[in-house]
Amino acid sequence: MQFIHKVYMVLALLVLILIGLVFTPVVMNQEKSRQLKATEEVTQSAYPGIDIVTEVVEEQDYYKAIHYPVFKQERLNIEINNYVAEETAVFLDEVNDQRDVLKERDWQAVFHLTFDIHALNDGVYALVFSSDSLVAGANGRQMAKVFMLDVEEGDYILGEALVKDSQDTRKAIYEGVLAELEASPAYKDLYFHDMLEEWIETTNFSNLYLKEDALVFTFDKYEITAGAAGSPDIELPLESFLHVLNPSWVSRLQLETEAMETENAEPDDTVINQDDDASEKAGDAVTAERHVVALTFDDGPHPENTSKALQLLEKYQMKATFFMLGSRIDFYPDLVKEVFNQGHEIGNHTWNHKQLTKITDKAIQEEIHSVDQKLQDVIGQPATVFRPPYGATNAHVESFLNVPSVLWTIDTLDWKTKSPESILAEVKTGLKPGAIVLMHDIHETTVEALELILPYLKEQGYTSVQVSEVLEMNK
Structure with missing residues (x-):
């Protein structure tokens, strides 16, 4: 027993x-x-009925930054959430497969997923997602996804419902896309006739979205072009292609009226004379004896953290430079105005944070100039300085710029340590007149560090100014 x-x-x-x-x-x-x-944050966007989820995750072997919308109608959220989860899973699976290689090379894989919003009318939006990842290979993965939806009705609008599908329609679209490819210096030598023909024969137009003045077809990398072309967007002028759309949608979206209103609109590529602008902002001559530095913030604006940073800078009477992403400017235009109106400098950090040394010339131009066009609309002028994502630049990338390209002398590693004390320690170690400090205002811990950095600078006799002033000083 x-x-x-x-x-x-x-x-x-x-x-x-x-x-x-x-x-x-x-x-x-x-x-x-x-x-x-x-790590997830939900904030209200400038678009009625759309909130923005921001998720930023840093691990030893990968960096992931995701932005996607949230709607009141749960039906709209399900499909987008599934798409975000699928794209994330693909990236993480590749990271797991390449973990040994990443460790051996001491390399951090990168994944960015963001989206642009194109508002039509009556709560109808086109959401265009861009998914970019670079793990261990020389070529990254670039994918695009289009969602058109009616927020008021709580329903998706299928591309095949927009198009009056027929052989004549497909022929007209094919010829229009082909003509645009032939006319484009970026694509004319990189597209494949057979792949384009296969696409037009089999497509259900899920890659179609509408803007106020154009039908846009967004293609995945390698779908109709060689990899060097990236993910091309082909725009067909709306006034010439209204006949391919279903009459009911032409009437509902008032596209004929909108096409007439935007027919003569042209993007404003005006660039401020940098020398004149710098001298106006600098005021008195900047000298090393003044003990000035430039505090700079990347990847924003962030509705909470950037606002808190502005309050702290005002408290200590210091200025900073905010290198903003175009996609974030589009989400929070009022905050961008607030940054500008308080006398801080706004820099261009590209639209979607792509590594410029690994994309086509057309994509480089779009990443840079689309931000300046958006800033022109929001604050009345383009950016006065530029910072390349990841600091990745070369002479070819620089040739697309009309303003100074600015890196940094102090990397606070705020994205990695998430420690206010460690961030302050990095500033203390590298501090000297003319230093340029790199931080990211998308992190709450960075704002907490700013509460330590600003009084420390004051104690040491330093003040922070716009980075243009420091560039002038360092000439």
Whole structure:
């Protein structure tokens, strides 16, 4: 009997061990999930009915930044959430497959997923997602996804419902896309006739979206062009292609009226004379004796963190430079105006944070100039300085610029440490007159660090000015 009792004790112990082995990973995964969700932030955008989720995750072997919309209608959220989850899973699977290579090269994989909003009318929007990842290979993965939806109705609008599908329609679209490819210096030597023909024969027009003045077809990398072309967007002028759309949608969206209103609109590529602008902002001559530095912030604006940073800078009477992403400017135009009106400098950090040394000339131009056009609309002038994402630049990239390209002398590593004390320590180590400090106003811990940095600069006799002034000083 005593023997049987001992057997039961051993069996019970084994059961407990097995339960622990089974449920411990579950608990760990749940804890990991909670930590991941803690990095998510939901903020209101400038577009009615659309909030923005921002998720930024940094690990030893990868960096992930995701922006996607949230709607009140759950039906609209399900499809977009599934798309975001699928794209993220593809990236993480590739990271897992290449983990040894990443460790060997001491390389951090990068994943960016963001979107642009094109508002038509009556709550109808086109959302164009851009997914870019670079893991261990020389060529990254670039994918595009289009969603057209009616927020008021809580429903998606399929591309095949927009188009009056027929052989004549497909022929007209094919000839229009072909003509645009032939006329484009970026694409004319990189597209493939057979791939274009296959696309027009099989497409359900899921890659079609409408802007006020154009039908736009967005293609994945390698879909109709060589990889060097990236993910091309082909625009067909609306006034010439209204006949391919269903009459009901032409009437509903009032496209004929809008096409007439925008027919003569041209983008404003005006660039401020940098020398005149710098001299106006600099005021007195900048000298090393003044002990000035430039605090700079990348990847914003962020509706909460940037606002807090502005309050701190005002408190200590210092200026900064905010290198903004075009996609974020589009989401928070009022905040951009506030930054500008408080006397801070606004820099161009590209539209979607793509690595410019790895994309086509056309894509480089779009990444840079689309930001300046948006700033022209929001604050009445383009950016006065530029910072390339990841600091990745070369002479060819610089040839697209009309303003100074600015890197940094102090990398606070705020994205990595998430420690206000460590960020302050990096500033202390590299501090000297004319220093340019790199931070990111998308992180709450960076704003907490700013509360330590600003009084420290004051104690040391330093003040922060716009980076253009420091560039002038360092000439």
